Amino acid sequence: MQLLLIEDDQEAAQFVLKGLRESGYRVDHAADGRDGLFRATEGAYDLIITDRMLPHLDGLQLVKFLREQGRRTPVLVLSALGTVDDRVLGLKSGGDDYLTKPFAFSELLARVEALLRRSSTAENAPPTRLRVADLEMDLLSRRVARAGRAIELTAREFKLLEFLLRHAGQVVTRTMLLEGVWDLQFDPQTNLIDVHMSRLRQAVDRGFARPLIHTVRGSGYVIRDENKSS
């Protein structure tokens, strides 16, 4: 996977580059908007991470140029501007996700993985069934079963599980869940998501020897078949 990071703050850039490389990505770095646009149009990248305020060319302008050229490369916009409207504007300009500085690296990594996965599955027809190990979700009949046994879920629990299954094998952060499942962009001060997850776990994992939903310390949650991955 080849990534491009456009970020003018050297120290922040080194930090992100190091983290992404340690996670196994090849990452190029551009230090201003013009260089970034040049590299983005010349090279074949799977994902572009761009800061919003850049010398020479604003990050949002850059995304607009790329989209006008017909490039569909997913773009993650980083910004210190974090109001609701800034975010909406960022997504309207063609960004695929928006992350407000300062952020935890785990949050960035989770979103990078989600975007890469989304672009690789986008070509396929949307699935009607999602599956991890012996857990199956039928999106048409809206039924969930584990090892052939039906599991009763509330509408919200269903959406939560669906979000996890769509990102199966990837870490999803609490913020991503709040955005993806509830369409809310605030930062709750209580452990809301944890409580919802523990209820979902009760429904999905209780009574089974192998838990499927795992907590990732300091990051969020992941649904995966541990036996298969290890």
Place this chain on the structure above:
Amino acid sequence: MRINLLRTSAFRHVVGYGVIFTLGVSALLGAIYLLTESVLTNDTDAVISAELDGLTDEYNRGGLSQLNEELTYRADNWGRTGAVYLLVDANLNKEGGNLKAWPQGLPLERWVNFSLEARRSNDDITLHPVRASVMLLPEGHRLLVGTDVAQQRRFMATFRTATLWGIGLTALAGVLAGGWLSYRLSRRVQSVAEACDAIVGGDLGRRLTVSGWHDEFDALAQAVNSMVDRLAEKTQLLRATFDSAAHDLRAPLFRLRSRLEDVARSPGSGAALREGIDASLQELEHVQRTLTTLLQIAQAESGIAQSSAPVDLAKLASDMAELYEPAARERHLQLTVQAQPPCEVRGNRQLLAQVVANLVENSLKYVPPGGHIEVRAQRASSGSQLVVADNGPGIPAAERTHVLEPFVRLPAAAASTAGTGLGLSLVAAIARLHHAQLALEDNGPGLRVVLSFSSG
């Protein structure tokens, strides 16, 4: 800024109106004067002509001697006031009448004006203007019949003087009214300008004077005053926010720094290091949260229009209740929702969700286990309402406006919980941004927060 009286718009208006009014009055009085004069002159001429005709008839009937007789008779007996008669021969020598002689240099025309010297008993001579008509009789005699018009002239002179005075006084009144009006107006404008200057100069306690006359200046003063009230309130809030922000950011930053220094100094076994770093990250998160909330408040307070769209409060209330219900249950609290759709307002869903979240999180913090929280969306006569109510300890009535200010935490709460102290101020700021009324009420027992949106 000093205002020059002569340059005020009031003065220019009044002078303009004064000129027009004075011209109008002059035209009117002038017309009356000319008409009166012409009526009087025509009257005199008609009387003279009639008398001249009558005397000519006498002459035609009885010749020169009868005419002379008639003249004498008229002059002596019942002649008109100021009547003047003179009959002369072809050489202008007197034959009869009450004039002494043919006036010197009188032109030989049909109508003539001349002056008579009248000598009173005490020797002073007055000149009497006379209007007269002369008829040439067949034998070369001339008959002059006239009227002393001194009185008439005096009357017209008086009339003329009165007219001029009238015009002059009108103009004077215009100028005085203009001066007075512009003085009064400019004094009031001056006081507005001075007060505004003082306010701009930083004296936010200064207000414009309201005269109590309920005129346009009072309306202006009230509008400016309420603007300054709001400005002062905002400035005060900003100042308080800065002060408290400095405090609330410095404290955790200091803790963070101490922790990191501690970690840096320690010889470092893996677990202790890890623990120090985790604690530092938590502290950092607290700083970030405080900063983010402060920025949100600042943005909402600045009134920068956020994108707004129709938001269904009923749906929002249900969503938020559903989101928080498990967290409430974990704390042994009952969270219920009462939402009667449709309950639509225009606003920003994310910000309104933040409002409900902050209020519910407050309740979660302060309501003891076994308590009850209710989220309600309802239609009132005035518009839609969003309500979060609990049966916790509530807020004493005296504290209710106070808690809306940034960084205020009730003493009981301050020690126990790790809030930023900004939750309710953010709620207040978002409420203001949505032009919604925020009320903290007694839920008997507990707290009821009502956000009332005006319909339309």
